[in-house]
Amino acid sequence: MKKTEQILGFIGILIVLLLGKTLLKTDMLFFRLLVGVGLGYALSRAYTGFAGSVNRAFNTGSTKLMRTLMFLFFISSLLTTAFLFKVDPASYDLWINPINFGLILGAILFGFGMSFSSCCASGVLTDLITGLPRAFITLIFFGLGVFLGFPIQNTVGWVKNSWFSTPVGEKLAGGVFLPDLFKWDGLEGYLGALVLMALFCGLVVFISYRYERSRKQNNTYTGHSMEKVQDENEVLDTKNYKLLSETTYNRLFVKPWTLVQGAVVIGILFALLMGITKAGWGASTPYGIWFGKFLMIFGVSPESLAAVTQMPAKAYLVPFFEHAVSVQNFGILIGTSIYLLTAGKFKKTFMSEMHITVREVLLYALGGITMGLGTRLANGCNVGALYTPIANFSLSGWIFLIFMVVGGIVGNTLAKRLFKQH
Numbered sequence: 001m002k003k004t005e006q007i008l009g010f011i012g013i014l015i016v017l018l019l020g021k022t023l024l025k026t027d028m029l030f031f032r033l034l035v036g037v038g039l040g041y042a043l044s045r046a047y048t049g050f051a052g053s054v055n056r057a058f059n060t061g062s063t064k065l066m067r068t069l070m071f072l073f074f075i076s077s078l079l080t081t082a083f084l085f086k087v088d089p090a091s092y093d094l095w096i097n098p099i100n101f102g103l104i105l106g107a108i109l110f111g112f113g114m115s116f117s118s119c120c121a122s123g124v125l126t127d128l129i130t131g132l133p134r135a136f137i138t139l140i141f142f143g144l145g146v147f148l149g150f151p152i153q154n155t156v157g158w159v160k161n162s163w164f165s166t167p168v169g170e171k172l173a174g175g176v177f178l179p180d181l182f183k184w185d186g187l188e189g190y191l192g193a194l195v196l197m198a199l200f201c202g203l204v205v206f207i208s209y210r211y212e213r214s215r216k217q218n219n220t221y222t223g224h225s226m227e228k229v230q231d232e233n234e235v236l237d238t239k240n241y242k243l244l245s246e247t248t249y250n251r252l253f254v255k256p257w258t259l260v261q262g263a264v265v266i267g268i269l270f271a272l273l274m275g276i277t278k279a280g281w282g283a284s285t286p287y288g289i290w291f292g293k294f295l296m297i298f299g300v301s302p303e304s305l306a307a308v309t310q311m312p313a314k315a316y317l318v319p320f321f322e323h324a325v326s327v328q329n330f331g332i333l334i335g336t337s338i339y340l341l342t343a344g345k346f347k348k349t350f351m352s353e354m355h356i357t358v359r360e361v362l363l364y365a366l367g368g369i370t371m372g373l374g375t376r377l378a379n380g381c382n383v384g385a386l387y388t389p390i391a392n393f394s395l396s397g398w399i400f401l402i403f404m405v406v407g408g409i410v411g412n413t414l415a416k417r418l419f420k421q422h
Helices: 002-023 027-045 052-060 064-084 101-117 123-130 132-155 167-171 178-185 190-217 225-230 246-254 259-277 285-296 302-309 324-342 346-350 358-378 382-391 395-420
Strands: none
Touching (some): 002 027, 002 324, 027 259, 027 324, 052 190, 052 395, 064 259, 101 132, 101 358, 101 382, 101 395, 123 324, 132 358, 167 178, 259 382, 285 324, 285 358, 324 346, 358 382
């Protein structure tokens, strides 16, 4: 079975390349598909995700993922500088999100929800393969939450208007573009912004280490089992090394990447997105559009959906495989499948979470809908309100991080009690 899965994995790669190029209407859509595949592969092989930054720390005491995300955030902002230096930043679709009550409440709701569903907007896609029932229920209610949140996001001032903005922020969605604060630094503000980014990242790493140390001192630290596997150093026997061997195959396609390796790959893919599309990584908006398309099956017109959600009717009329972010999200699903198949882990992983209780269904639904609503209030999810804004030098991303952690702590505390009751 393992060999069969591996063969199917490579067949899957060929199918993606051939059908993607042939059937997708534009080269840009094909590019989006490949980026999605790369993201899905990296997220899965490095066993990483943004939701885990809080959930792992709370449940195991390990803050390694949170610290690795700080590394990812810094290198991504450094790479972003290469595109923005000496050009008008407003010529890019930078996610300089508004700073307001919506950002704070949305971050809390999102952190709360991801503690129940053990995933986020990008993670729910990878988890459709690794934990289908949980992820599928979460995705349905995530879409409902986004759909219900559209009219709030598009009409309410406390979500749309920023308490304070800088010049570049005012040209975009509102908010604070950090280089605007350091225009005197001789490098258009990017030197000062990068120093400030390093300080923010360093502060989070410091707090993370202190938290982990306290968990160890209190004997409540268990560590994360996959992180232990990832950190195992496999010494290559160069004397008896054979190129065409199971050892080589395992190193190339099976052995999990470390968190840092995954962060480097994700950072490179993010830079490609920025350079080619002039925009960052987003994931959650299509979920609400998909929910609207589902309603259209029952005769609801695009005009009615537009009137309710204050979205343009054409948003619901664009075919799935002509919508850039939907194609990219589909690629994440495919990339996850390709890793698990080529590693010979697909069936075992896919079947690992098939049995869930009614209580769990309700809790996953709660997680999905609160995350969905949270994304509309905060104008994004963990990639759209956290990662991309931080990489784009938006202060809003750091504020989202603080309150997402608060929501995650509250949610995990409550979830721990509710899940234990069955």
